[in-house]
Amino acid sequence: MSLSDIEYDDVFTRTNVNRWFQDYIFAVGSGREPTESFASLIDNVQSKVNSTIQSKDLSISGLQLQHQEELSKLKLHHSDELSKLKLQNSEESNTVNVKVAQLTGLVESEREKAQSSISRLQLQHQEELSKLKLQNSEESNTLNVRVAQLTEIVESGREQVKDLQRQLYQQMRLEVYTMNELKRHGELYHGVKTPSELWDEVRRDRNKFKHKELLSSLTPLNHPDIASLQRLVFTAEENMYAPVTRCLAKLFGDTTLFRQYGAQLQVRVFDTHNNTKFLGNRAPDIAICTPMINNPNAIYVKALLELKHPDVSITGEVFGQAYDYLLRVADAQPNRNTFTVLVSNIQKNHFITIVRDDGGDFTVSHHGPVSFPVALAHLGTVLKDPAQQPDNPSFTSNLGAVDNILGVTFDNLVAEFKFSEASLNRALRTPNLIRGNALIQLPCSVAVKRCRANRPVLQSEIEMLQRITPTTTLPQLVFHSSDFNEFGYVPVGRRCTPATLVRSQHLARTALNDILKAITWLHKNNIIHRDIRWGNIILSDGHAVVIDFNCSIVLSAQGSADKVLYKGGFICCPPRLLDNITQPYTPKRADDYHAYLLLVNELLFPASIKGFHSQAVISPESPENIRLRQLWEALEASKYWGPFVTAAQHEDINTLQELKEAVVMLNTQPLYADIRNVYDTGEGEVQVDAVEDLADRVGELSTTSGRMLPECDEE
Numbered sequence: 001m002s003l004s005d006i007e008y009d010d011v012f013t014r015t016n017v018n019r020w021f022q023d024y025i026f027a028v029g030s031g032r033e034p035t036e037s038f039a040s041l042i043d044n045v046q047s048k049v050n051s052t053i054q055s056k057d058l059s060i061s062g063l064q065l066q067h068q069e070e071l072s073k074l075k076l077h078h079s080d081e082l083s084k085l086k087l088q089n090s091e092e093s094n095t096v097n098v099k100v101a102q103l104t105g106l107v108e109s110e111r112e113k114a115q116s117s118i119s120r121l122q123l124q125h126q127e128e129l130s131k132l133k134l135q136n137s138e139e140s141n142t143l144n145v146r147v148a149q150l151t152e153i154v155e156s157g158r159e160q161v162k163d164l165q166r167q168l169y170q171q172m173r174l175e176v177y178t179m180n181e182l183k184r185h186g187e188l189y190h191g192v193k194t195p196s197e198l199w200d201e202v203r204r205d206r207n208k209f210k211h212k213e214l215l216s217s218l219t220p221l222n223h224p225d226i227a228s229l230q231r232l233v234f235t236a237e238e239n240m241y242a243p244v245t246r247c248l249a250k251l252f253g254d255t256t257l258f259r260q261y262g263a264q265l266q267v268r269v270f271d272t273h274n275n276t277k278f279l280g281n282r283a284p285d286i287a288i289c290t291p292m293i294n295n296p297n298a299i300y301v302k303a304l305l306e307l308k309h310p311d312v313s314i315t316g317e318v319f320g321q322a323y324d325y326l327l328r329v330a331d332a333q334p335n336r337n338t339f340t341v342l343v344s345n346i347q348k349n350h351f352i353t354i355v356r357d358d359g360g361d362f363t364v365s366h367h368g369p370v371s372f373p374v375a376l377a378h379l380g381t382v383l384k385d386p387a388q389q390p391d392n393p394s395f396t397s398n399l400g401a402v403d404n405i406l407g408v409t410f411d412n413l414v415a416e417f418k419f420s421e422a423s424l425n426r427a428l429r430t431p432n433l434i435r436g437n438a439l440i441q442l443p444c445s446v447a448v449k450r451c452r453a454n455r456p457v458l459q460s461e462i463e464m465l466q467r468i469t470p471t472t473t474l475p476q477l478v479f480h481s482s483d484f485n486e487f488g489y490v491p492v493g494r495r496c497t498p499a500t501l502v503r504s505q506h507l508a509r510t511a512l513n514d515i516l517k518a519i520t521w522l523h524k525n526n527i528i529h530r531d532i533r534w535g536n537i538i539l540s541d542g543h544a545v546v547i548d549f550n551c552s553i554v555l556s557a558q559g560s561a562d563k564v565l566y567k568g569g570f571i572c573c574p575p576r577l578l579d580n581i582t583q584p585y586t587p588k589r590a591d592d593y594h595a596y597l598l599l600v601n602e603l604l605f606p607a608s609i610k611g612f613h614s615q616a617v618i619s620p621e622s623p624e625n626i627r628l629r630q631l632w633e634a635l636e637a638s639k640y641w642g643p644f645v646t647a648a649q650h651e652d653i654n655t656l657q658e659l660k661e662a663v664v665m666l667n668t669q670p671l672y673a674d675i676r677n678v679y680d681t682g683e684g685e686v687q688v689d690a691v692e693d694l695a696d697r698v699g700e701l702s703t704t705s706g707r708m709l710p711e712c713d714e715e
Contacts (some may be wrong), residue, residue, distance in 0.1 A: 025104070039110075042117045064132050067125050195320030202323060202364050203316075211366045220373035221380065225250055230346060230372060237309040238273075240346075244307060245271045245286055251376065252288065252383060267383060270296040273307075284325045284341070288383065290390055293402040298332035299413070300390050300402075302383050304341040314343055314350060314369075323364065326354050330362070332408070335391035340382045342375060349375035351382075395450055396486060398427040406447055406492070411457060412550075413450045416492050419443060428479060436477030438490055439470050445492040446478050451485040457550075459484035464549040467525060472543045473518035493538030493545055498603045500539065505663050508603060511537070511544035512660040516596060518546040520653055523589045526555040530587060531568035532595035534602065553587055561587050570617035570624075571609070572598055575632040578625055581618050593648035593656060597635065600659055 027033065193201070203209050225247045234240050249269040272278045273285040278296050286305035287296045306322045308314060322341045330339050337356040342349060350368035357363070370378070382388055395402065399417050407414040419427070421442040428435055440446075451458050462484055465477040480487035494500075501508040515537060522529055529552050536548040551567040563584040566577055572595035577585055602609055608631065616622040635641040647655035 042114055067129055196317040199316040199320035208363045218374055218377055221377040226373055240307050241271045241273050241285055245269055266291045272296050279328050295404055297405040298329050299408055301329050306343045308345040310345050310347050312345055318343055322352050333391050338387040342379055346372050395448055396430055398430045411452055413452055415448055416445050417448055418445050432482045433479045436479050438476035438478045440490050446488040446490055447492045448488045461549045462487050464552050473514045473545055475547050491540035493540035496537040496539045496544055497534050498606050508663040509660050514544035519592050528553055528587045529592050532592050533569045533572040570614035573617055578629050579620055589651050590649050597644055597648055
């Protein structure tokens with residue numbers, strides 16, 4: 001093989017170089033001249049390289065491709081030289097250097113010449129590559145800077161959104177807390193004033209009080225029942241309630257009577273003079289409600305009627321009492337602004353109307369006195385007034401009438417409906433109702449939850465109930481609406497509270513066992529409830545049932561969850577969140593077990609949460625938050641409670657099951673008296689730092705028996 005046969009691409013291959021060296025050594029050893037000198041080879045190579053470089057495109061992409069090709073060839077031939085271009089080939093370059101170093105001294109000088117020539121080529125290539133790298137680096141840096149700027153803008157926007165969400169969440173909680181504080185101190189209902197003082201205060205405010213006669217054009221309502229009622233002689237006020245209620249029911253229940261005034265009336269009239277549960281601890285004499293209920297409730301009131309005996313004058317005391325009724329109805333219907341009460345002794349009749357402005361303040365109008373027929377005519381106008389209709393949503397019409405209101409929140413309304421097999425089948429034939437997985441025996445009662453907002457906020461809770469199989473400790477889904485704004489479930493139970501359970505050790509032990517079984521079932525099915533508290537526990541057929549899955553979440557198959565904002569009740573807030581409850585967190589099963597511990601603690605020591613306003617827990621500096629943290633510290637340090645706190649943290653169900661035996665404390669009347677004397681401050685507050693001593697005494701009393709602990713009212 002002659003040197004002239006070695007092509008440009010071949011020069012940079014190890015095999016051809018080795019062959020040339022072998023030919024060179026053989027020629028020297030045999031005493032003859034090599035076919036072609038190494039210098040000639042180098043000149044030939046350099047000539048071809050220069051020719052090739054000059055022929056290539058001088059553009060950036062062409063130079064880069066040319067350099068990469070030439071460098072790849074140089075890598076195969078001289079790995080040690082290419083290591084300066086590509087560090088990953090340094091090992092191969094060292095191998096070549098070692099082989100070259102082992103050659104005889106005869107070729108050493110020629111190798112050095114070749115090395116020098118190739119170094120010059122490499123230097124040229126490096127300079128060209130440096131230019132390309134510098135250009136690419138500048139472009140890359142510019143792009144990175146822009147990307148960094150955009151990323152910073154996006155992250156800043158996300159943080160702003162999170163901050164706004166946290167502020168909105170905190171503001172909402174603070175508003176609820178403020179409203180409850182107003183109720184607590186009597187400022188909302190003016191509970192610190194007598195009715196007469198309240199009415200005098202209203203009348204003195206000329207900017208908000210107006211006295212005016214009814215419209216003179218109002219036609220008196222003529223009806224035989226009205227005339228008969230006016231002729232009756234009542235010996236006492238109590239004798240007036242029934243006949244007036246019957247008269248109003250006949251007048252305003254007749255869908256044809258008021259066609260002359262516009263829309264037909266559909267109402268239910270209730271005698272409520274003895275119903276102290278109807279409007280807090282107040283009992284207006286007659287309530288006119290929407291027809292969808294079987295029992296009176298403030299959220300469905302259209303108008304009120306306060307009666308006095310014909311011989312009794314209507315004074316400021318009566319007006320103040322009626323005004324207080326309206327304020328309470330207004331509180332139960334926050335989205336309605338106009339409310340009216342008729343104050344009547346049959347001979348003289350007055351109307352009080354309050355109108356709420358955007359700021360929540362009320363203006364008061366006093367109409368009258370007028371005759372009874374005129375008053376009833378105006379009352380019919382009031383009942384048809386669109387501005388004076390209850391703001392609560394209507395349940396699906398085929399469900400029938402509401403039997404009882406079970407619960408009301410800002411977002412939801414829960415009512416009891418009674419179904420026979422025929423009525424339930426008729427209801428489920430409604431196109432928008434979808435049957436659930438509940439196994440029920442008819443006739444029975446069904447609790448129906450309805451969203452008060454026009455959006456599917458109940459969808460997540462419905463989906464949770466669809467995951468639950470029939471069990472005695474969890475609710476079952478009977479049906480739900482296709483728009484996820486309404487669903488029915490069983491059982492319908494009564495509220496389960498410490499005051500209820502304190503009457504029976506057996507019932508208390510059963511309830512605690514049922515609650516823990518419900519939590520365990522949920523956790524085994526990757527569901528975290530996140531709102532375990534007595535307000536979400538009901539009693540049905542001697543068993544406790546955990547309800548309200550609005551805050552629940554489903555864990556992934558791996559048992560993990562995304563970060564979310566805390567939504568449950570503040571009293572059952574996980575202790576790890578008390579320092580900053582508004583920050584997103586990752587829910588854990590242990591959170592439900594910690595809440596379970598608080599259930600037991602509240603059952604055994606109801607005084608420990610007396611006067612506790614849980615909404616204030618949202619603020620780390622609030623007394624409630626500090627008290628709750630102190631409670632957890634006391635429980636954790638307690639000899640008796642400490643192991644259960646540890647069990648909750650480690651999800652040790654076997655240990656937690658033993659906690660229900662602590663209900664033996666419910667048989668210690670002397671201890672309860674001692675607790676009240678020592679720890680009640682006399683101002684409706686309780687020293688939480690005493691919980692540690694009380695908790696330790698549970699262990700001492702777990703083997704004793706005594707008398708029933710007296711009932712303790714909750715606050």
